[in-house]
Amino acid sequence: MATQHRLSADSLKALGSAGDSAPTVRELLSAEYSRRLLLLRILLEQGAPAAGAAGRLPSGEAAWDLLVRAQRQAPERVRQVLLDPQSGAWVAGALRAMPQGDTAGTAEPTDAVPFWAHYGGLHRLAASAAALAGLEFRIEVPVTLGQVLLPCLGRAETASAEVYSTAEVRGGTDGLHVDGIRVPTDPEVSAEGWSGLRRLRAECDGQVLEVVLDDLGCPPTGGTGTPARLTDEEYADWELRVQRTWSTLVRDHPDSAAALSAGLLSLTPLPHGERLRPHSATSSDAFGCVVLSAPHPDDEAAVAAELAVTLIHEFRHSVLNGLMRLAPLHDGTDDGLYHAPWRDDPRPLIGLLHGAYAFAGVTAFWRTRRELDEGPTGQLAHFEFALWRRQTRAVLDTLRGRPGLTAAGHRLVEGLSLELGPWLAEEVPESPGTLADLAAVHHRASWRAHHVRPVPSAVREAAAAVASGMAPGGTTHRGATVSTDPDGCRLDVLALLARLRLSDPVAFGRLRDGVGDVPGSSSADLALVTGELALAKRLYSAELDGGGRASAWAGLGLTLREEGGQAPRLLLEQPELLRAVAAELGDRVSSRRLVSLAAGLARD
Template sequence: MAADATTTGEQPSYHRLSAAGLRDLAQGEGDGAVIAELLRAERSRRLLLLRALRNGVSGNGVGPDGVDFFAQGWDLLERAQRHAPEACEELLMSPNTGMWVSLAVRRVRGRAYEDAPHWVVLGHLAALAAAAAARAGLDFGITVPTRRGRVHLPTLGCAVLADRKPWGAALVTGRDGRVRVVGAGGEVAVPAGPERRARDWIPVRRMTLGAGGRAKSLVLEELDPYRTFPRPSEPRLLPPAEAAYWESSLTAAWEVLLRDDPGTAEAMRQGLMSVAPTPVRERFRPHSSTAGDAFGGVTASRPDDVAQLAATLVHEFQHTKLGGLMHLEPLIEAPTSPEAPETLFYAPWRDDPRPLGGLLQGIYAFLGVTRFWRSHRHTADPAYAPLAHFEFALWRTQVWATINSVHGHERLTPLGRYVVERLADRCAAWLTEEVPATPLRLAREAATDHHARWRVHHLRPPAKAVEETVRAWQQGAPRPPSALAAEPLLVPDAEAGFSDSTAVLARYHLSEPDGPWRRPGGVDGADTAEVQLMLGERTEARAAFIARLSDKGAPASAWPGLGRSLAAEPAQQAAAGLLLHHPERARAVQDAIAAMTGRRADPVRLAAWLGS
């Protein structure tokens, strides 16, 4: 690569954010100018990773036929950069390149994230070099790795050979502007316009969102093995109808963002580079991801609707911004002892407990989601507005509670404290905004239920306190011992799942009040009693939850469900309060009673006693 201060012995310069850029990022914002600052830093980081990779290769790039894929790739890439540096920039800054070089550096340091041989992983540099040389119009010849007969030329496309062995090699040549790929199983002539599809050539799918000064270019990424996180994957070609759906959805989502979150849209115009589609998921349970090493890349499951896709892009771009900031300066201090277990926290967007770093990422992402729904609820179609109001009310509640759980944490760096304080200021300003009664009520129920489910799965009261409580119950004591109120232990439960069931049911209720979700099994993880609760059938739900909890094998989530079914009964406030705020106590004591006596206590009477 061409020399700069990051790859020579010169005194390096340091990347620093402008004061305005830091202020905007700290409160969850950031325009195109601050994204440009982050991209300059990311560029230097990529060059440093490439240099670290070259220093650590030590012959690991040599294939079984003696070809040093890495060395020849480095030489050709340097030649392409000298001849046409602009042709190398898109390759260097591609999210896929960032993902590859970070995984390759880890590979030479002993951590493998895929089963490909060393020479295939490191030889990806040869494929990058071939693409750069082709873009620069050079005459060249270079051997590159193949994966199941596919020859990936990043940012250009993929040649498909007949030989489908897991790993192999092919020769890529360029002569007079024409590129050919020759390998076991045949020869592929790359079209003169590489964006055109041929029988054995699949081009990168590029699209333009919007038009004129509001336009945004984007890659709909199907091909590159390093498009997915945290490990590579096989190409996933979109059928024509699916590709058309994605293209129309992304175009419509872009228009929504321009209208409802124009600051983020401006930042995305520079910083969002590719979206890699993944298979459809259950409605209202989309999956998306980003990686700090793949700045500008997003993977996302097939969207349910345009607004959901817009919110997903905001969510993932928030991760991208915070990841770029954290590459410049950390937000949390490293643990004082590497052997000490990581402190874990409740995250209201996850089933599992999360470490502090992951929690900050979630706060930052969902603050952006809250901002989007705050605006979109006023512009959405009237039929969609109740759902948008619900999303705003739910996420402002969850973000606010989580910010307060980490505010002032001892491991936050000065920058980390500054970011948390600015995010808190931003979220606090939204807490008093009015939300219609039904979406507000459902958001509060969903937030309470998620927290209660998390507690009942992951928290365990002290064992001695549980034993003492069982004795007090058997002896007819008027109230449980105070020891049961001691700080519970966090014991992550790998079986926890579907903690969002109440939120998902609420979304269905607001958008499809008479839909099939009302039938048994209509929503994964939600049983009939939960549906009855959503429909206001509290008496029926209460009877169902009591029946479950009076028998062995009851799901842990039935305890919070019972609490919700009792919440409207004045005579059951103690039981409802216990089950919604400390359900782990009821679960632990009930299990201990059953283990000791072979019988299970009446769950309502037990909860009322524990709540007294």
């Protein structure tokens, strides 16, 4: 059974830091193991009536007994299976899908999957544990679309044509069999009807990282289908990437390397996406799993740094999820939505906490890299450090003193703030520092233009004044609300263009010449990033007169910033107000005329 865990004082201190701690990770994994055992027992006892009504599988107690036998024989193997990220995602999903308030098993399931198929994950888990423990056993398990995924082992492809059915898994002296399919002695090897779960092993200076490259199970971050099976060539590419990344981490970021070695369990690979916009994610249900895209082909030269910072970033989400199992950081009373400068959409308080913790680690990573890297990669490191120290500190300032935080939440925020504070005074070269400032200000103003809604009566009054040729009076900002604008996407466009300019000047030059495209960007953005303010101003004004992007108001404000006065201040601090007034007026006034009157709209 699960036992109650309390983190040591050293671990609590480490969790308030931008650095990483292997001992803390091991403590959190121990707590997660106990939690998984508890969740299994809850599912076994509360889900049995609903699952048993279908009569498709043996009782949950039979699966539990097999799991107990395996634990007696090989406890570390059972621990391995229970801590597998796929096991965590399955048990959490099964509990969420469990019919409520019905002990006779007649309630409707909470999703389209029959509950016995959810529940039968316990049988698959027991089969894996028994097989790894070397037991002789026989058990029925659920089959979905002809597939049987056995955690830590692989996936069998049966002949079943039903959407949901069952198959027998048996193990003994003649090996492991799934519905008549013989699993190879080494289950990582693929054979007819069997896809082995492959692992990646990297070593540097005696330190080892071993993770599953999981291209068999459903991504534990909300995906609905299994990823495409990697070819041998694609697998070899990932193997090389991880080895290069591991060498970088061990030699330059040893604390992060030790933490990842202790708790990173699997990688779920995705195809590469847009250049300089890699996709990555984690799930609170799947401790130690990182879902991430392959680097864009044009970014392979920087793959070690990109993959290293992605792993640090996402693994810190896993660590914080583990902490919150033991010490809640917020009490659920704050239902506000806030600006998170690493996201396009408004985020709740817990999203800010997660981002601040993850990006504190990102900032620390780039702080080290800027001392080590030279040339374009060094310039990029300076930019990333300057950008993320500023953005992380801004979010920490938002969080400080929030009444919705618990005592543990306040300690976390204060610890991170104390560590990041001195970094704000560290000098950054002019070009990456200026670009980081542009990217930070532009993101916040673009976010406001999309997601902040000014008071409607104030908008109407200002629009009426402008339409009559009068300078409008001051407009109060009190009462503005935040709601998600689905069109508010790719707000990181200036940061992306800055990265391209610093890391690949040749590619950026081709973009300036009209060769290629960066989704979400415009000619005005390119001019702004290259410092051509007069050209950018003309292009943004023309874009707005044609009903262009909401973020063009932010860009226009940046072109006017050096002029000073209230107009650029309004464009950067309250662009949503000008956008709303422009929408109210339609084509009755140009953006240039509206901006010339903007001083009168400035916040009280």
